[in-house]
Amino acid sequence: MRRAEVELLVNSLIGASKIRETVDVSSKIASLNADMTCLMVFGKKYEDKDLGKGFKAVVREAVQVGTIPNLGDYFPYIGVLDLQGLTVRMKALAKVFDGFLEKIIEDHVQYKEDNKQTKDIVDTMMAIMESGDASFEFDRRHVKAVMLDLIITGIDTSTAAVEWVLSELIKHPEVMKKLQKELDAAIGLDRTVEESDLDNLEYLNMVIKETFRLHPVAPLLLPHESMEDCAVDGYHIPKGSRILVNTWAIGRDPNVWAEAEKFQPERFLGSDIDLRGRHFQLLPFGSGRRGCPGIQLALVVVRLLVAQLVHCFDWELPNGMLPSDLNMAEYFGLVTTRAEHLMAIPTYRLHK
Ligand code: HEM
Numbered sequence: 009m010r011r012a013e014v015e016l017l018v019n020s021l022i023g024a025s026k027i028r029e030t031v032d033v034s035s036k037i038a039s040l041n042a043d044m045t046c047l048m049v050f051g052k053k054y055e056d057k058d059l060g061k062g063f064k065a066v067v068r069e070a071v072q073v074g075t076i077p078n079l080g081d082y083f084p085y086i087g088v089l090d091l092q093g094l095t096v097r098m099k100a101l102a103k104v105f106d107g108f109l110e111k112i113i114e115d116h117v118q119y120k121e122d123n124k125q126t127k128d129i130v131d132t133m134m135a136i137m138e139s140g141d142a143s144f145e146f147d148r149r150h151v152k153a154v155m156l157d158l159i160i161t162g163i164d165t166s167t168a169a170v171e172w173v174l175s176e177l178i179k180h181p182e183v184m185k186k187l188q189k190e191l192d193a194a195i196g197l198d199r200t201v202e203e204s205d206l207d208n209l210e211y212l213n214m215v216i217k218e219t220f221r222l223h224p225v226a227p228l229l230l231p232h233e234s235m236e237d238c239a240v241d242g243y244h245i246p247k248g249s250r251i252l253v254n255t256w257a258i259g260r261d262p263n264v265w266a267e268a269e270k271f272q273p274e275r276f277l278g279s280d281i282d283l284r285g286r287h288f289q290l291l292p293f294g295s296g297r298r299g300c301p302g303i304q305l306a307l308v309v310v311r312l313l314v315a316q317l318v319h320c321f322d323w324e325l326p327n328g329m330l331p332s333d334l335n336m337a338e339y340f341g342l343v344t345t346r347a348e349h350l351m352a353i354p355t356y357r358l359h360k
Pocket residue numbers: 157158161162163165166169225226229230231291292293294295297298299300301302303305306307310
């Protein structure tokens with residue numbers, strides 16, 4: 009499924025390449041990730057018209073509203089006043105999502121009666137629910153909560169990651185060339201990258217790590233709570249404190265990284281620092297038991313997309329813009345994306 013979806017994107021970019029069209033790369037990647045996530049979770053793609061003002065817009069709004077610090081969290085006695093209107097907005101969004109998720113469950117009940125062959129995540133969860141075998145409470149509300157969790161956490165994160173990697177590559181043509189050289193040597197110019205190629209692409213992995221260092225897509229991770237009193241670096245942190253880990257600042261800390269502001273994938277050559285939360289200087293997926301459970305999937309999707317887009321195409325900025333002029337401003341949120349969409353002109357470079 010992932011191969012087929014990426015192929016659709018590559019084909020549409022080949023069309024753009026033929027007429028030297030400027031492509032809204034950010035939107036293309038967002039649509040692809042939304043489609044792939046819906047196919048994995050719900051077994052079918054959902055159109056923008058299926059969810060209120062549009063599927064992607066509603067998901068994005070939920071992430072944005074969830075990010076704004078709520079005064080009621082810090083001063084609980086004024087929480088009921090909902091001074092910022094966040095609770096009202098979240099409740100309205102919850103209603104839209106609930107209708108959408110109920111419809112998906114109904115569709116699955118229907119498919120099941122029609123003896124559908126392939127199973128998706130919703131089928132699996134409903135089977136657990138109906139079996140009554142779960143050792144914990146698991147009813148329709150929980151199925152809907154997990155579905156919501158997967159679409160909220162899965163789509164924007166991978167999209168932002170691919171957007172940032174491509175932006176850094178376009179901004180640093182020498183790194184782009186080196187990565188294309190690695191891809192050409194490993195895959196050739198007669199076929200496209202497969203998921204099974206990914207583990208052999210060492211430079212690609214270094215490029216991804218370096219991008220996550222400078223652009224961790226969840227710069228403050230998710231809020232944590234201390235379970236007991238502790239001391240960190242001489243600071244006393246009482247039990248029950250809300251903890252935000254600023255992984256963005258750690259990634260740019262000159263005490264930890266040489267020439268911290270520079271994009272240099274080679275810094276990871278021969279280093280054992282990985283992305284799995286064991287090295288605290290690089291924590292784009294968090295760490296420990298509340299770290300990202302989607303890391304495996306995310307790394308496959310991000311690496312596959314970047315590898316295909318870089319292997320299949322050369323990229324140029326529109327209107328004669330120089331790579332050094334590419335605006336790298338961020339739009340801060342729970343997921344921090346580019347402030348401006350990435351616009352670029354693809355030129356197809358494979359033989360087939
Ligand atoms: C490049 C893509 C992704 C990045 C950078 C990312 C990053 C993160 C981070 C930083 C956290 C918080 C960890 C912490 O606070 O310690 C998180 C949590 C989470 N992620 Fe991801 N994620 C990505 C993709 C995905 C995908 C594809 C899924 C599932 C389909 C997913 C599911 C989740 C869930 C469910 C949580 C909450 C876990 C919990 O609270 O216990 N993520 N992710």
